[in-house]
Amino acid sequence: MDRKASEADPKGILAAVLTPMDEDLKPDHETFAAHCHRLLAAGCHGLSVFGTTGEANSLSVNERLAALEALIESGVPMETLLPGTGSCALTDTVRLSRAALEAGATGVLVLPPFYYKGVGDDGLFRFFAEVVERVGDERQRLYLYHIPQMTGVDLGLPLISRLIDAYPGVVVGTKDSSGDRERIMTLCREFPDFSVFAGTETLLLETLQGGGEGCISATVNVTSRLTRRVYDAHAAGKDDEAEALQERLTQLRASIEAYPVIPALKQLMARLTGDKQWRNIRPPLSSLDEKRTNDLLSNVPLAELL
């Protein structure tokens, strides 16, 4: 089964969408929906809400479900959504995944359970197998979310291979936030029918050249236009233009990455929209202090953003 053949599956540029919060640190549904609409208008093919960047694991399940409901009501096209549904608890991931698929999301992005460490591939396999079987929805497209610097859990290639074999047409892709270029190239090469998204737009062009689908990235919250231009130049076979744009994009990303990324992005959104509420962030993350914020705002080329 060639899953890449499906037009419905996500591809290209996806923002790992920030979650704006009010003064009480509750998700601000109106600003969230407006941000999603703006990202699509700026060139994103899709939206990966409720991931690491979205502080999803700092939200309760009910808060995630309510925010998803608000997006639906705002008219964000559901087929653009690849929501994160990962959690430590099997029952939470099943509940979130069912809700996302019933709403019409194109798939779900699932972390490995990340509380216990060193659990071994059998336990991780059993977790994903239970998710697939309990969700029991033929629309299910499950993307494995690899981000070992947060989870402390390695999704190794033997495990990925075992999951693809066990659930063809269901376990169909991955977001790889390891930052490991070699691993991403190996995934593209060894699993040609598996959709590989780099977790950073720095590796976008290489991922596309290697046969991957694109990127799902935090910084795309503010780099959508330029990131989309790299994608389009590559798709049009304009290799030199794609390389030149990728170089600019890599520099732009680096100027943001010099700071803690999620707080930096929230400061940039506050500056770009004039809405100071964008600075709010749930603990354990912290806002950038004034000095670092001023550094950030003077070092990032604001005119190139959004």
Added chain:
Amino acid sequence: MDRKASEADPKGILAAVLTPMDEDLKPDHETFAAHCHRLLAAGCHGLSVFGTTGEANSLSVNERLAALEALIESGVPMETLLPGTGSCALTDTVRLSRAALEAGATGVLVLPPFYYKGVGDDGLFRFFAEVVERVGDERQRLYLYHIPQMTGVDLGLPLISRLIDAYPGVVVGTKDSSGDRERIMTLCREFPDFSVFAGTETLLLETLQGGGEGCISATVNVTSRLTRRVYDAHAAGKDDEAEALQERLTQLRASIEAYPVIPALKQLMARLTGDKQWRNIRPPLSSLDEKRTNDLLSNVPLAELL
């Protein structure tokens, strides 16, 4: 304020209680309550339900609340309970803590949020501060749960000191599962009014001698009687007897610790009670296979357990 002076605060031997599960991996409330009653009868001063051993982070918030409700209904004395209420999400920890305190629990054992890594002390401080203030219950006694091998988060002494200073009479103790003897001794020495529990009965006598309160331990699910004898011998000033009993206890613990502890304890419970359902465990944890189970059952002195 000398929090140690309060009779209501937990002290002594607390089991980090296992959560038995049915074939569908749902918590089995009846077996859970029976196990809690048996642990108290076997000498436990208290019960730390919903911790690492209890697979609490593999359960949804609603599953934790329903299991707590079942314990209340079964007549487990609420003043013996120190439930874990830790999660990655501020709102979940607040909800769980409120429910535990309203039910009459003696305190709550709170993990640092463990999804994000390297967040810094300010973010961790703000998390605990928000928990204390949002729970807003004068009965609140918050115990910091330090288990860096799972959380990937360090609760350093400067952070602990800052929390004690900010919330005297609320942030009153810790369970330290680092296994770091020096750290536990330092905590006892530097924070004399702070209740220090070792996360293993191997360090019980040293912790008591250093001025700590006792231990909260996984293996106490099956070692309660002997662990209590160490505590009582120490309390009675029978130092030689306490040392000898501690030595036996350390050997007993070591015989279990040679295996993955939670699966091993569930196998031991299945053997000791004759109830095979005790083997059930949620992914990502896995049951011991037959060979390791046979090894375990032949290497652990079963007659000394429970």
